[in-house]
Amino acid sequence: MSKALTIVGMVIAVLLLLIFALDLVAGIPFGGVSMIMDIAFIICAGVLGFLAYTTFTEQK
Template identity: 40%
Template sequence: MASILLLVLFGADLIMGFAGMQDAAPMQSTSMLMDLAFLIFAGALAYLSFTTYREQR
C-alpha cells in the first residue's frame, strides 16, 4: 500500500514538473532525477510486495 502511495506522489510530481506546473506539484518538482529514482524503487517495492502476498495466500 505504501508503494502505491509513493508511485502516485512521485509520479504526480514528475508529470506536473514536465507540464510546467512546479508550484502545484506535491514537492515543487525539485529534482527530476530523484523523482525517477523513487518511481523505480517504488515500482520494485510494489512488485516484491505483490509476489510476497501471492506466496502467502
C-alpha cells in the same frame, strides 16, 4: 499478520508511485526540484510493489 504487512507494503508502494509521478508530471507536492530523484523513487516504489505482491501471492 504477515499478509497484512504485505498489503500495507503494496499500499505504500502505490502511494509513493502516485506522489512522485505527480511531482514528475505537474511538480505539485515538491515543486519538481529534481527529476532524477522522482524517477529513482518511482523505480523504488515499483520494486517495493513487485516484492510485496510476489510475497503476498506466495503466502498461504
